[in-house]
Amino acid sequence: MTEDYKAALYKKDAILEHPSMLANAIDSIRRNEVDGASEAEKILVENYHGAIEFLFELGTWLTYIDEDAQSTRNIIEAVVKEAILQNYDRSKAISCLTDDALADTMEWLSQMVESPTWRQTIYELAQHPRNEDCPFLSLAMPCIAVKDDLIGELISVPLAWNTLEIFLKCVAHVLQPLLAAGETVHDGLLMHSVAFLQPMRSTATESSGQTVKEEMGCHSEHGYLILQSILQCLASRTKGYAARHLSWLLEAEASRRNRDTSRYSVYFCGARDYPESMDAMRTLLRHQELVPECVQQLYEEYKKDASPPVRLLRQPIFIALLADALFASSDRLLAEQQEQYAYLYSYTAMTVEAIEPDTDRRLSSERTHVEDAKREVLEASRICRQWNNMSGSANSLRAFRDLPALLKCLSCRPVSFGVFRFVRVAFRTKRVDFELNLDTMKPYCIVVNELAEVNEHLHPALLAFITELLSSSVEGMEDLSQLEYKRMLVGLLVHLLYCGHVVPVVRTMHRLFTRNRVDVSIARHFVTEVLKIAAPPYDGSFLSALHPLVTHPDICNGLRAGRDTEFVNEFLGM
Numbered sequence: 150m151t152e153d154y155k156a157a158l159y160k161k162d163a164i165l166e167h168p169s170m171l172a173n174a175i176d177s178i179r180r181n182e183v184d185g186a187s188e189a190e191k192i193l194v195e196n197y198h199g200a201i202e203f204l205f206e207l208g209t210w211l212t213y214i215d216e217d218a219q220s221t222r223n224i225i226e227a228v229v230k231e232a233i234l235q236n237y238d239r240s241k242a243i244s245c246l247t248d249d250a251l252a253d254t255m256e257w258l259s260q261m262v263e264s265p266t267w268r269q270t271i272y273e274l275a276q277h278p279r280n281e282d283c284p285f286l287s288l289a290m291p292c293i294a295v296k297d298d299l300i301g302e303l304i305s306v307p308l309a310w311n312t313l314e315i316f317l318k319c320v321a322h323v324l325q326p327l328l329a330a331g332e333t334v335h336d337g338l339l340m341h342s343v344a345f346l347q348p349m350r351s352t353a354t355e356s357s358g359q360t361v362k363e364e365m366g367c368h369s370e371h372g373y374l375i376l377q378s379i380l381q382c383l384a385s386r387t388k389g390y391a392a393r394h395l396s397w398l399l400e401a402e403a404s405r406r407n408r409d410t411s412r413y414s415v416y417f418c419g420a421r422d423y424p425e426s427m428d429a430m431r432t433l434l435r436h437q438e439l440v441p442e443c444v445q446q447l448y449e450e451y452k453k454d455a456s457p458p459v460r461l462l463r464q465p466i467f468i469a470l471l472a473d474a475l476f477a478s479s480d481r482l483l484a485e486q487q488e489q490y491a492y493l494y495s496y497t498a499m500t501v502e503a504i505e506p507d508t509d510r511r512l513s514s515e516r517t518h519v520e521d522a523k524r525e526v527l528e529a530s531r532i533c534r535q536w537n538n539m540s541g542s543a544n545s546l547r548a549f550r551d552l553p554a555l556l557k558c559l560s561c562r563p564v565s566f567g568v569f570r571f572v573r574v575a576f577r578t579k580r581v582d583f584e585l586n587l588d589t590m591k592p593y594c595i596v597v598n599e600l601a602e603v604n605e606h607l608h609p610a611l612l613a614f615i616t617e618l619l620s621s622s623v624e625g626m627e628d629l630s631q632l633e634y635k636r637m638l639v640g641l642l643v644h645l646l647y648c649g650h651v652v653p654v655v656r657t658m659h660r661l662f663t664r665n666r667v668d669v670s671i672a673r674h675f676v677t678e679v680l681k682i683a684a685p686p687y688d689g690s691f692l693s694a695l696h697p698l699v700t701h702p703d704i705c706n707g708l709r710a711g712r713d714t715e716f717v718n719e720f721l722g723m
Contacts (some may be wrong), residue, residue, distance in 0.1 A: 159196055204228065226266045237274055242285035255292075262292050268302065275308040283308075290315055310372055320376055324383075327391055344569055344610035346401070346469045348437040373403065374413060381417045385506045397465055404437075404466065411435045414464055419509035423457040426450045430461055439470050439490070448489040451496055458504070458511060462497040469570070471497075475530040476567035477574040479537035487527065495522035498563035522561055529558040533571045540582055548592035556599050565604040572596055573614055584625045587633055597641050601648040608650040615641045616657050620666040635671050643678045655679070655694040662698065669703045676704055680716035687720075695720070 204225050211221040245254040261267045271293075275286045290309040293299050300322045303309040310316045376399060383392035403410045411434035415427045429443040450457055462468075471494040474482065482490070499522045503512040532551045539547055558564045572593050576583075583590040597615070600607055619638045623631050646654040662672040676699055683691070699705060699720055708717045 155192065159192055223266075226264075230266060230270045233270055234273060237280070239280055239283045239285065242283065246284060246288065255288075258289060259292050262289060262299075268293060268299070272302070272306050275306050281308060287311070294318060316372060316375070320379060324379070324392075324395070327395060344566065344573075344607065345613070346465055348466050348470055348473075373399070373410065377413055377417065385504065401465070409435055415461060418458055418460040418463075419504065419511075420457045420461040423450065423461070426457045426461060430464065430467065433470070434464060434466055437466055437470070439474060441486070444486075444489050444493070448493060451493065456514075459497065459500040459502050459514075460504075462493060468494070468497060468566075472567040472570045473574075475526060476533045476571040477537075479534065482534075487530065491523045491526045491530065492519070494563055494567070495519050495526050498522060498566075522563055525558045525561040525564050526567070529555055529561075529564045529568060532558075533568065536575065537571075537578075540579070548589075552592055552595060555596065559596075559599050559603050562604060565600055565607060568596060569600055569607055569610060569614075572600075576614075576618060581625070583634070584623065584630070587630065587637070590634075590637065594637055594641060598644045601641075601645045601650070605649065608645060608648070609653070611645055612642075612650060612653055612657060615645070616661065619671075620661055632670070635667070636674055639671060639675050639678065642675065643682070646679060647682055651688075652690050652694045655691070655698065659694070659698045662701070662704075672698065672701075673704050673708055677708065677716065680720055683720075685719070 208221050208225045211224070212218050244250070262271070271286060271289050274280050275283070275290075280286055286308060290303065290306070290312060291314075294303060294309065294312075294315045297318075300315075300318050303315060304319050304323060310319065377396060380392045380396040380399070384396060400410055400414060411431040414434055415431045418427075420427050426447060429446040432440055432443045447462070451462070471490050474480075475487070475490050475494060496516065496519050499516065499518040501515040503514075504510070505512055532555045535551070536548055555568070559568060575593055579589070579593075597611065601611055615638055619635065619642070623634055626634060642654055642658065658667070658672065658675050661667045662669070676695070679695065680699075699708075699717060705717065705721075
């Protein structure tokens with residue numbers, strides 16, 4: 150026993166250890182050895198380094214020569230923090246949690262978490278894989294969570310989320326401002342998220358697929374499940390867009406990380422009485438491709454009078470897969486496949502159901518417009534698929550001939566979404582044709598303008614799409630062709646502004662210009678075109694958004710020297 154106590158005293162700076170442990174060690178050595186007292190003192194002195202005392206002594210000296218005591222404290226804390234991060238030993242930290250030491254530990258730990266520096270130290274230690282289940286750090290989390298104003302700091306600390314009470318506090322902290330946003334989180338944002346969704350094709354091996362099925366997109370599987378349950382409950386009871394959008398974003402993030410959430414996605418659809426349909430949809434979501442047998446199963450079920458709930462079909466990945474197959478792809482489809490895809494796609498968009506929130510029981514189902522929508526989808530799909538397989542000048546001639554029929558179909562909402570997916574792919578795949586002859590681009594621009602007119606929910610997606618084109622380089626074109634190409638894209642932006650998406654369009658152009666993503670001549674052209682269609686009295690938000698762009702010296706001076714001076718003077722005179 151004496152040797153154990155000696156070993157404890159031989160540790161560096163053993164004199165700074167817990168007083169009761171130190172006293173027991175010294176008493177034991179004194180009782181068991183003739184010169185025990187001097188031996189204990191010798192061991193303590195030889196192994197005393199005094200690093201902590203030296204730091205505080207140094208801090209005292211620095212305080213005398215520097216008026217800013219806080220800067221001195223920050224320096225000392227930074228040194229100590231770095232030493233802790235490099236030398237933290239979880240086994241030693243656990244020794245603070247014994248019955249004798251726990252009360253003292255809780256007292257100084259509660260004081261310690263008052264400091265932002267030491268809280269950040271705890272967070273960094275908790276993020277390290279070797280400390281993911283450290284009892285001492287786990288104990289620190291409730292001490293921090295006691296203060297409501299510190300909950301925001303725990304959101305990015307996985308260790309904190311292992312405690313259900315803290316997890317729910319973090320969820321409430323995150324959801325409250327987002328749900329309070331109300332109408333600012335609307336269908337347009339959800340449409341924007343789905344419009345750019347790119348399903349991942351399954352190319353992994355069977356073994357990696359097993360890993361995908363076992364891992365989740367949240368800190369843990371139960372965390373993902375609880376959070377989705379809360380969001381689904383809020384979405385059904387509040388009829389709000391925010392909870393539904395957040396639920397989808399959480400699922401999309403899990404999908405982006407290659408996690409399989411399909412079993413939960415289908416579970417929350419109220420289709421538990423239709424196990425075969427749930428299995429079919431889960432297979433589609435897991436593989437992220439239109440498996441023929443599963444599509445056939447869903448088609449047959451949804452043709453029946455007692456069909457599963459439409460919510461089962463309203464999976465963003467499934468909608469994107471159908472839209473791409475019908476509109477954006479040039480792959481050949483069998484007549485049977487086209488019929489199935491078009492029917493399910495139209496059913497998803499046009500069916501209206503009333504659901505009892507408490508029981509998930511379907512009260513009514515209205516699907517009288519499904520067949521009409523299906524005809525529009527098939528007609529638009531036929532035209533888009535023909536355009537996909539054409540190139541060169543033939544593309545332009547055929548496109549202008551088909552244009553009236555396609556534009557007529559765009560008033561049908563599922564068609565407008567599918568055609569957006571189509572034009573987004575077309576501007577990428579037909580880039581060479583556009584570079585050789587800008588006339589081939591005009592039919593697609595007309596389609597984009599019509600989309601802006603008929604579907605306001607596509608406005609955020611259209612803005613992001615046009616912005617992506619406008620800020621990208623076109624090295625294959627001559628200078629004059631590049632200028633004309635960019636002017637055509639500016640025309641799309643101005644038309645989007647004309648359709649009501651005013652402030653976001655203006656702010657986007659200002660951001661592109663200040664970040665040197667567009668040339669000054671393009672910014673001038675944009676300002677001129679906007680001022681031509683705008684007239685006083687101007688709305689305050691429009692004024693505040695456009696004024697920095699108009700008054701920029703490079704833009705204002707160029708416009709005053711041009712032909713459109715009166716528009717600028719009229720605007721600046723307001």
